[in-house]
Each structure stands twice: as structure tokens, then as C-alpha cells.
Amino acid sequence: MKKSAILAAVGIAALLLAGAAEAKDKVKVGFIGPLTGGVSANGLGGRNSADLAVRLRNADPKAKYEYELIVLDDECKPNVAVQVATKMAAEKDIVAAATHYCSATAIATVDTYHKFGFPVIVWGAVLPDITYRNNYAEVHRVNGTMINQNDANAELISSLGYKTVAVIHDTTDYGKGHNEYFSKSLEKIGKAKIVGTFGVTADQQDFTTELTKIKALNPDVIYFGGLTPIGVRIRSQMDKLGIKAVFDGTSGIVSDSYIQGLGPLAEGTLAFREGAPTEKLPGGKFFMEKYNEQKYENPPEAYGAFAFAAMNMILDAIEKVGPDRKKVIDELANVKDRDSIVGKITFDDHGQNTVPVITKYVVQDGKFVEWADSEYASGKRKLPGQK
Amino acid sequence: MPGIRPGMTVELLTPMNAALLAQYVMNGLMLGMMYGLVAVGFTLFFGVLDVIKFSHGDVLTVGAFTALATFAGVNAMGLASPWLALLLMLVIATLAMAFLGMLIARFLVMPLRSAPALNTLLITLMLGTVLRECVRLFYPQGANPKPFPALLPRGSIDIGAFNLRFDNVMMLAAGALVIVGLQLLLNRTKLGLAIRAVAQDEETARTMGINFTAIVLITFAIGSGLAAFAGVMNGLYYNEVNFGIGLYLGVIGFSAAIIGGLGSIYGAILGGFLFAGLQIIGTVLLPLASAYKDVFAFAVVIALMAWRPTGLIREKISERV
Numbered sequence: 101m102k103k104s105a106i107l108a109a110v111g112i113a114a115l116l117l118a119g120a121a122e123a124k125d126k127v128k129v130g131f132i133g134p135l136t137g138g139v140s141a142n143g144l145g146g147r148n149s150a151d152l153a154v155r156l157r158n159a160d161p162k163a164k165y166e167y168e169l170i171v172l173d174d175e176c177k178p179n180v181a182v183q184v185a186t187k188m189a190a191e192k193d194i195v196a197a198a199t200h201y202c203s204a205t206a207i208a209t210v211d212t213y214h215k216f217g218f219p220v221i222v223w224g225a226v227l228p229d230i231t232y233r234n235n236y237a238e239v240h241r242v243n244g245t246m247i248n249q250n251d252a253n254a255e256l257i258s259s260l261g262y263k264t265v266a267v268i269h270d271t272t273d274y275g276k277g278h279n280e281y282f283s284k285s286l287e288k289i290g291k292a293k294i295v296g297t298f299g300v301t302a303d304q305q306d307f308t309t310e311l312t313k314i315k316a317l318n319p320d321v322i323y324f325g326g327l328t329p330i331g332v333r334i335r336s337q338m339d340k341l342g343i344k345a346v347f348d349g350t351s352g353i354v355s356d357s358y359i360q361g362l363g364p365l366a367e368g369t370l371a372f373r374e375g376a377p378t379e380k381l382p383g384g385k386f387f388m389e390k391y392n393e394q395k396y397e398n399p400p401e402a403y404g405a406f407a408f409a410a411m412n413m414i415l416d417a418i419e420k421v422g423p424d425r426k427k428v429i430d431e432l433a434n435v436k437d438r439d440s441i442v443g444k445i446t447f448d449d450h451g452q453n454t455v456p457v458i459t460k461y462v463v464q465d466g467k468f469v470e471w472a473d474s475e476y477a478s479g480k481r482k483l484p485g486q487k
Numbered sequence: 488m489p490g491i492r493p494g495m496t497v498e499l500l501t502p503m504n505a506a507l508l509a510q511y512v513m514n515g516l517m518l519g520m521m522y523g524l525v526a527v528g529f530t531l532f533f534g535v536l537d538v539i540k541f542s543h544g545d546v547l548t549v550g551a552f553t554a555l556a557t558f559a560g561v562n563a564m565g566l567a568s569p570w571l572a573l574l575l576m577l578v579i580a581t582l583a584m585a586f587l588g589m590l591i592a593r594f595l596v597m598p599l600r601s602a603p604a605l606n607t608l609l610i611t612l613m614l615g616t617v618l619r620e621c622v623r624l625f626y627p628q629g630a631n632p633k634p635f636p637a638l639l640p641r642g643s644i645d646i647g648a649f650n651l652r653f654d655n656v657m658m659l660a661a662g663a664l665v666i667v668g669l670q671l672l673l674n675r676t677k678l679g680l681a682i683r684a685v686a687q688d689e690e691t692a693r694t695m696g697i698n699f700t701a702i703v704l705i706t707f708a709i710g711s712g713l714a715a716f717a718g719v720m721n722g723l724y725y726n727e728v729n730f731g732i733g734l735y736l737g738v739i740g741f742s743a744a745i746i747g748g749l750g751s752i753y754g755a756i757l758g759g760f761l762f763a764g765l766q767i768i769g770t771v772l773l774p775l776a777s778a779y780k781d782v783f784a785f786a787v788v789i790a791l792m793a794w795r796p797t798g799l800i801r802e803k804i805s806e807r808v
Contacts, residue, residue, distance in 0.1 A: 301781075306514075312511055340652060360634070361634055
């Protein structure tokens with residue numbers, strides 16, 4: 101008798117819950133990143149992280165809506181990015197999106213988002229112009245810009261006593277931006293000088309000619325402003341030509357695929373990135389635990405936590421003001437000191453998060469290790485020519 | 488702009504010592520050898536059938552990926568010797584591509600014999616896209632650049648700034664042997680005689696009892712096998728392959744064949760080295776960002792074609808009536 105009453109109660113409760121779940125409205129949100137091509141590891145990590153944010157929200161009984169994530173692939177190519185951005189923004193059901201890892205694609209699509217009044221939060225691209233060139237209320241960014249990371253880069257190179265630097269950068273907006281901000285910053289510090297600058301195409305295969313020319317200049321450091329695929333090629337061809345300079349990269353090569361592509365040759369490569377490493381972020385432990393529970397095929401990579409934070413912010417906004425693009429844009433304009441797994445987020449009047457934290461990395465034993473914790477900083481190991 | 492400041496160019500050129508020059512020449516020889524091997528294919532196909540087969544570069548890609556898959560297979564079987572692995576990779580990739588070349592000739596190119604040449608060009612262009620996309624979609628993680636194993640000895644001799652690598656020397660020697668072998672095959676064997684006869688005059692060749700279809704298929708097999716060889720060489724040189732390599736190498740190989748004079752083997756090789764030389768000159772001597780090297784190289788090709796429309800080396804006898 102008593103037992104059946106409990107059973108009945110449980111049954112009714114279950115029915116009620118199911119009814120409540122069914123009653124939730126479906127809301128679509130978007131994600132765009134490079135899911136194929138050379139930097140797809142970062143894109144897939146970002147996609148999984150955004151997906152994780154959606155799943156956690158859907159599992160939350162307090163959530164007002166049931167979310168569906170629409171994922172599109174920009175292939176890290178500006179022309180493809182504009183197509184998929186248009187496709188996503190034109191679909192009125194999709195309320196907002198976390199978009200782009202590649203700067204070249206992010207800058208190419210800001211006008212599209214503005215035209216359609218489609219709110220986006222950039223989760224990985226670092227070109228300053230994405231938020232600062234225009235004043236589009238639709239465009240926001242949770243990660244920092246390349247200005248900060250290049251300041252940190254120039255500072256480290258100068259403080260290690262290096263005097264000469266050769267610059268290789270790809271000729272997309274991303275690579276050109278890196279070249280510009282790094283060169284400016286190095287000049288301002290005034291301890292090292294740039295002995296040669298080489299603009300290369302973003303899909304170039306052969307760098308032996310540029311590198312032979314650099315070999316003649318005999319620089320202490322080769323700075324590289326570009327992404328992983330050609331970073332791997334340049335580093336490996338440096339070795340083939342017997343060039344001993346330090347390879348100094350940017351956030352574009354902070355990815356496990358850089359190390360996989362090079363093996364032991366990756367040792368001693370420098371790189372810089374906005375924000376702190378995932379495990380050192382305020383919510384890093386929570387994020388990694390939840391991420392691992394889902395058993396995704398790929399790791400979150402360097403920007404996964406940012407993609408998660410961006411998507412979470414979108415979901416928060418929708419929860420608060422409802423699935424309406426205009427209201428979401430208004431809501432995102434007021435983000436100030438908001439807690440997230442990447443730390444406090446404040447959007448300035450351009451929708452740019454103001455995070456000054458930069459992490460310096462060096463590859464040690466097949467891992468990107470924080471410079472301060474590395475054996476290179478403690479003097480146990482030495483980079484080529486390190487004093 | 489990402490160029491080089493004016494003061495620097497002078498500083499760079501004056502002490503360009505012998506070692507650096509040797510390094511540039513070595514880089515150029517490697518590039519030229521790969522371009523030349525691709526160009527030879529274009530020239531062979533044009534010789535026997537008067538067609539331009541635009542899928543040639545992508546056959547190279549498929550060849551390189553076949554070699555990579557073979558390597559994975561060899562590894563799975565636990566064969567440790569890099570030489571044996573390399574030999575298997577070369578043999579399997581070359582044979583597979585030779586077979587693919589024959590299939591393309593038999594089922595796509597030959598049926599279009601009586602159609603305008605433009606149709607062959609179009610159909611092979613489309614086939615190239617299909618091959619490329621197949622590698623991208625069906626090879627595991629095919630959209631990403633794949634590391635290619637370094638199977639040749641890694642040693643090198645440093646002579647000042649010149650770094651002479653043993654693997655480069657071996658690849659150059661192997662490439663040269665292949666070209667000499669091809670030359671001997673064409674000029675000293677009955678098969679070569681038949682290929683040349685078909686190239687010169689198809690109808691007379693037929694009346695002399697030459698099996699036209701068989702000769703065309705064999706020629707396509709040889710050309711495509713060479714592409715596979717170039718693909719493996721490309722992989723060994725850069726230690727990386729991706730699904731897009733063939734597109735670029737195809738365009739360059741085609742241009743090289745054109746500058747050399749379509750139908751001439753020597754012309755194709757010469758064209759390949761010339762193009763590599765132009766790219767290097769474009770990077771080293773021009774005060775522009777090195778991203779412009781291809782603009783420079785292709786501009787010179789256009790100028791050369793305007794000057795010599797039939798190529799640098801003309802065919803001894805024109806096969807057109």
C-alpha cells in the first residue's frame with residue numbers, strides 16, 4: 101500500500117518533469133570555426149567546448165529553453181567564412197553565435213553580422229581590427245588581441261639578450277597584424293633590431309629560399325606570425341638548412357598539432373597567448389572535468405575554454421532576455437565584471453573583453469610549458485644563444 | 488609593407504658568397520627536379536594523344552598518399568627497415584598510379600578522341616577535383632597536413648653556410664636516374680620507338696602494325712608513375728603532404744612543360760628547372776615580399792610564351808598536318 105503510493109508519487113513527479121521538459125521552447129544557437137584544414141584541431145576543440153556549454157545548459161532543469169547548436173565550418177578561409185556567416189545570420193531562428201578562430205575569417209565576416217543584426221561573440225581570433233575597426237554593436241570578443249601578446253613577446257626576446265630578429269609572417273590580415281605589432285613593440289624597447297622581414301603566402305610549401313636568405317643574415321631569432329601548418333613547415337625546413345636560431349611563434353602555433361607535426365624538433369619553440377592556460381583559469385578544473393566526461397574525440401586546445409565562455413555568455417543572455425537578437429545585443433552591451441571560466445569578462449564600448457593577461461610558453465619535452473615554470477627560465481636548459 | 492628596406496638589399500647581395508649560392512642552387516635543383524618530373528608527364532600525354540590532362544597534379548597527390556598509406560601498413564606489419572619501407576612505398580605508389588593513369592586514359596581520355604580537345608581538358612580538370620576531394624574526405628583526417636616519414640639518412644656536410652644533405656643528394660640522383668632511364672626507354676627500346684612513332688603520326692604507326700591503344704595506355708602509365716615518384720620525393724623532401732600539393736605542382740608542371748615546348752622531354756625538364764630558378768630569383772633579388780615570387784615567375788612564363796609560342800625547344804617534326 102505504502103510502496104505503491106510512493107511509486108505513484110514518483111510516477112506523477114516524473115510525468116510532471118517530462119511535461120515541463122517538453123514544454124520548453126527550442127532555441128537555436130550557432131558556432132562557426134575551422135573544422136577542416138590545417139588548423140582544424142583548434143576548430144574542433146572550440147566546437148566541442150561550445151557543444152559542452154549547450155549540453156550542460158540543457159541538462160540544467162532551471163534553464164528556460166532547450167538549446168540546439170548549429171555548427172558550420174569556415175575552413176579558415178575568408179570566402180568560405182562569408183558564405184557560412186551569411187547562411188547562419190540569414191536563418192532567423194538562430195539567435196546568436198560563437199564565431200571564428202582565424203582572424204582572416206573573423207575580420208571578413210563582421211560586416212555580414214552587422215548587416216543582419218546578428219549578435220556574435222568571437223572566441224579565438226586575435227586581430228585587433230575585428231572589434232576595433234568598426235563600432236558594430238553585434239560583434240564581441242571574449243579573448244584578448246594580438247597587441248598584448250606581441251608586447252610580451254618583444255619584451256621576452258629583448259630580456260633574453262637577443263640582438264637580431266628575422267620576421268616571417270603570412271600575408272593575411274592575421275600575419276600582417278602580428279608583423280606590425282611585434283615590429284612596433286620591439287622597436288619601442290630598442291634592444292633588438294629586425295634584420296629582415298619576409299611576407300609569405302598562407303599555404304606556401306617551400307620556404308628554403310627565404311630561409312637561405314635568412315641564414316645569410318644570421319639572426320638570433322626567427323619570429324613567425326602565422327598559423328600552425330606553415331609554422332611546422334618553416335621550423336622543419338630551418339632544421340634541414342642547419343639554421344640554429346630560436347623559433348619564436350605567436351598564439352597561432354599554440355596547438356597540440358604543432359608538436360605532433362614536428363616531434364622533437366618542436367623543442368625550444370617560444371609562443372604567446374592571451375589569457376592563462378586552461379588548467380590555471382578560475383574555472384579551468386571544472387571545465388576540463390566536464391569536457392572529459394563527454395569523451396570528445398579531440399582535446400579542447402588552447403581556445404576551447406574561450407569558446408565555452410562565449411557560448412555560455414550567449415546562453416545566459418538568452419535566458420535573461422529571451423530568444424530575440426536585438427535584446428541579446430542590448431544585454432551583451434552591459435556585460436561588466438561577469439564571472440566566467442576564463443575569469444572576469446568586461447566588454448568595452450567596442451565589445452572587446454579587456455583581459456591583459458598574457459601567457460608565455462616554451463615547448464619542453466613535447467609540451468607547451470609556461471615560460472616561468474620551464475627549465476629554460478630556470479637556466480637548466482638553454483635556448484640557442486641564450487645568455 | 489613587409490618588404491625589405493632599401494639599405495638591406497645591397498648589404499645582402501655583395502657578400503653573397505659561394506656557400507650561399509651553392510645553397511640556393513641546391514634548393515633550386517630539388518624544386519626543379521620535382522617540377523620537371525611533373526612536366527614530363529604533361530609532355531608525354533601531349534605527345535601521344537595531343538591532349539592536356541589536367542588531373543596530372545592530383546594523381547601526384549594520390550600517389551603521395553598511397554605511399555603514406557603503404558608506410559602505415561608496413562609499420563603495422565612491424566617491418567623495421569626504412570629502406571624496405573621506402574622501396575615498398577615507391578613500388579606500390581608507382582604501380583598504383585600507373586594503373587590509375589591507364590584507367591583515366593582508357594575510360595576518360597580515349598573515348599573523347601573525336602571530341603574537341605577542350606572536352607578532354609575539362610573532363611580531366613573535373614577529375615582532378617574529384618581525386619583531390621576524395622583524398623580530403625576519405626583519407627583519415629585527410630583535410631589536415633600529414634607528417635611524411637623521413638626515411639633517408641639525415642646526415643649532412645656543412646661547408647660554411649652551405650648545408651649539403653645526404654637525403655637531398657640521394658633524391659636528386661634518383662630523379663636524374665629516372666629521367667635518364669626514361670630517355671633510354673624512349674630512344675633505345677622497341678617500346679620507345681613505338682611511342683615515338685605514335686607521337687609522330689598515329690595513322691602511319693597503325694599501318695606499321697603498332698597497337699595504338701596499348702601504346703597510349705603504356706604512355707599514360709609511365710607518366711602517372713612518374714607523378715607518383717615525384718609525390719614520394721615531395722613527401723620525403725618536406726616531410727609533410729597535404730591534399731592540395733598536386734594542384735599547385737600541376738599548374739607549375741604544366742607551365743614548365745609549355746615553356747619547354749610540349750612534346751619535348753628535355754624541354755619539360757628544362758622548363759621545370761627554369762621555373763624553380765625564377766621562383767628563387769623572385770625571392771632573392773626582388774625587393775618585394777617573397778609572397779610575390781609566384782607572380783614574378785608566372786609573369787616571366789607569360790613573357791616567354793609571347794616570345795616563343797611553341798616553347799624553348801621545338802619539336803623536330805610537328806605532328807600536326
